[in-house]
Amino acid sequence: xxxxxxxxxxxxLTERVHAAEPHVQVGIGDDAAVLSVGVGEEVLATTxxxxxxxxxxxDTLSFYDVGYKxxxxxxxxxxxxxxxxxxxxxxxxxxxxxxxxxxxxxYDGVADICLHYGCALIGGDVVSTAGPLMITTTVLGSVxxxxxxxxxxxxxxxxxxxxxxxxxxxxxxxxxxxxxxxPADEAYLLVSAHQxxxxxxxxxxxxxxxxxxxxxxxxxxxxxxxxxxANASGVRLRIDRGRIPLSPPVKNLARRRQEAALDxxxxxxxxxxxxxxxxxxxxxxxxxxxxxMGIKITQIGKVEAGEGVIAVGDGDLAVLEPKGYNHMRKE
Amino acid sequence: xxxxxxxxxxxxLTERVHAAEPHVQVGIGDDAAVLSVGVGEEVLATTxxxxxxxxxxxDTLSFYDVGYKxxxxxxxxxxxxxxxxxxxxxxxxxxxxxxxxxxxxxYDGVADICLHYGCALIGGDVVSTAGPLMITTTVLGSVxxxxxxxxxxxxxxxxxxxxxxxxxxxxxxxxxxxxxxxPADEAYLLVSAHQxxxxxxxxxxxxxxxxxxxxxxxxxxxxxxxxxxANASGVRLRIDRGRIPLSPPVKNLARRRQEAALDxxxxxxxxxxxxxxxxxxxxxxxxxxxxxMGIKITQIGKVEAGEGVIAVGDGDLAVLEPKGYNHMRKE
Numbered sequence: 001x002x003x004x005x006x007x008x009x010x011x012x013l014t015e016r017v018h019a020a021e022p023h024v025q026v027g028i029g030d031d032a033a034v035l036s037v038g039v040g041e042e043v044l045a046t047t048x049x050x051x052x053x054x055x056x057x058x059d060t061l062s063f064y065d066v067g068y069k070x071x072x073x074x075x076x077x078x079x080x081x082x083x084x085x086x087x088x089x090x091x092x093x094x095x096x097x098x099x100x101x102x103x104x105x106x107y108d109g110v111a112d113i114c115l116h117y118g119c120a121l122i123g124g125d126v127v128s129t130a131g132p133l134m135i136t137t138t139v140l141g142s143v144x145x146x147x148x149x150x151x152x153x154x155x156x157x158x159x160x161x162x163x164x165x166x167x168x169x170x171x172x173x174x175x176x177x178x179x180x181x182x183p184a185d186e187a188y189l190l191v192s193a194h195q196x197x198x199x200x201x202x203x204x205x206x207x208x209x210x211x212x213x214x215x216x217x218x219x220x221x222x223x224x225x226x227x228x229x230a231n232a233s234g235v236r237l238r239i240d241r242g243r244i245p246l247s248p249p250v251k252n253l254a255r256r257r258q259e260a261a262l263d264x265x266x267x268x269x270x271x272x273x274x275x276x277x278x279x280x281x282x283x284x285x286x287x288x289x290x291x292x293m294g295i296k297i298t299q300i301g302k303v304e305a306g307e308g309v310i311a312v313g314d315g316d317l318a319v320l321e322p323k324g325y326n327h328m329r330k331e
Numbered sequence: 332x333x334x335x336x337x338x339x340x341x342x343x344l345t346e347r348v349h350a351a352e353p354h355v356q357v358g359i360g361d362d363a364a365v366l367s368v369g370v371g372e373e374v375l376a377t378t379x380x381x382x383x384x385x386x387x388x389x390d391t392l393s394f395y396d397v398g399y400k401x402x403x404x405x406x407x408x409x410x411x412x413x414x415x416x417x418x419x420x421x422x423x424x425x426x427x428x429x430x431x432x433x434x435x436x437x438y439d440g441v442a443d444i445c446l447h448y449g450c451a452l453i454g455g456d457v458v459s460t461a462g463p464l465m466i467t468t469t470v471l472g473s474v475x476x477x478x479x480x481x482x483x484x485x486x487x488x489x490x491x492x493x494x495x496x497x498x499x500x501x502x503x504x505x506x507x508x509x510x511x512x513x514p515a516d517e518a519y520l521l522v523s524a525h526q527x528x529x530x531x532x533x534x535x536x537x538x539x540x541x542x543x544x545x546x547x548x549x550x551x552x553x554x555x556x557x558x559x560x561a562n563a564s565g566v567r568l569r570i571d572r573g574r575i576p577l578s579p580p581v582k583n584l585a586r587r588r589q590e591a592a593l594d595x596x597x598x599x600x601x602x603x604x605x606x607x608x609x610x611x612x613x614x615x616x617x618x619x620x621x622x623x624m625g626i627k628i629t630q631i632g633k634v635e636a637g638e639g640v641i642a643v644g645d646g647d648l649a650v651l652e653p654k655g656y657n658h659m660r661k662e
Binding site: 026036042043046049076078080081093130131139141150232 | 356357360361362363364365366367368370372373374375376377378379380381382384385386407408409411412414418420421422423424426453454455456458459460461462463465467469470471472474476477479481482483546547548563
């Protein structure tokens, strides 16, 4: 980075991103942002860090995607709480020699996803580093007081559900790394799911309104998130393998690679779909509203007394660990 | 980092820090924190990133100090708005091979400053990096709606003030780097100011209550912050060099090194004292309250129509640029 001092650079980059939003009283440029909060609302706050070479590779993500996806990860946390994302802060660590052009692309990605979700950039920091590119996002959101969806509310008798399809992002990454031949439209779907995931903000709010009992977003793979809910709620989740919603491209890729398609869902991660639980009554209402909005939501299992996660199907029953199966016995 | 997976490590580290605070409805452990906000309050938000080798050196700051000081920098932003800091999020990028012990020390520093200022750790992320240690802090605070102190309210006729003494932190860093002999008590004062600065939260709130017209915290040196206020407010600040409050150790160090003591104040930075403006009436009241609380606050100049910052004294008048003097004419 040359020819621009730190303050000029921050101004230059942040000008690319929408800074206004009805709750922003004071935005970027003072010591801190000042935000109003509606009566009866609570504030949601989450932070995520992404490091080049650890969380992404610049040969599989463009700089634009890096900005887009970093914000997406934090928006997804707000979605999982049933909240409305509003405000974004970005801290960017820039390697020596990184071009201003590439930083502009990162902020263009930030700008587009902020615009799409109605969020404003309200603060940040741009610092240099001798290490890899790193982007830390903090997203603030809002939720009616006392209604945030937690991981801990699942109750025996509830239905376990997941939104959209799962495994697409992990399959997209595999495709980018190993260049398995796939029809262009299928490849596009998977790669898009990996590079520009869509946080499920609207469904999260719908699930909160209807009264889902727990919710989590799929960051580290469905197997991990199901275990998070089971542990936090003190229950067992019994998951029907045959009901896991896989997209045709995931199935096609797995077939061509002779892999188990479900493994993309269990362990792929970064789908940023929502997984959660709801009473049958609540789920029926949520399903009906989702269908009318063209949003896919699928029952994949049920909540029982006990602990951990059990995957069933094809006459097999196995404990689904956060990483890997533990086949206990045949049913 | 070995023998602990990422989730265990985050839990292990964050357990060291106070997580409860009256406004925390849901803290660390879910997708996002849930925070209540008092009626009539606005939320303050600020983010700062510190990188090893750029913003600090581990030969002049202990790991404990790194954690302490990173949070201090963000608390100081809240102080400059006249706010009450409440909630802290930490994103830590950990170099390969960094010991868990050193991470514990960082979080002990975070814990101590959070406890001192009544803040709770509500979220964070710990990631590995091939690069240097980096800590990104986000602090959320609160302020009565419409009362946040901005940089932009200075008006001709106002008094310019600064809290505490300035230049101590820069002098402390110089002392650490160049080992100039100084009496132990003086060295301790300067080094402490550098390693464990004290954000001026109480004075910031007092200045807000009394109605100061502008405020900024001294991050990048007094010369820079004065220019920030002058630019944001569209006024000229006339500063009396002889009134800049310098501590005896700074004067002593400068004398021994044959340097201009004032340069530590102008350009040293990281003092995290507050600089601002207030009407003479408001300043008189603030001064009286500060004196009764044992807090030092000093008039250092006044606000005029015009632009920029002028430093006067000893028959000399010069434009004080954010970096360096520009001597224009003799008075």
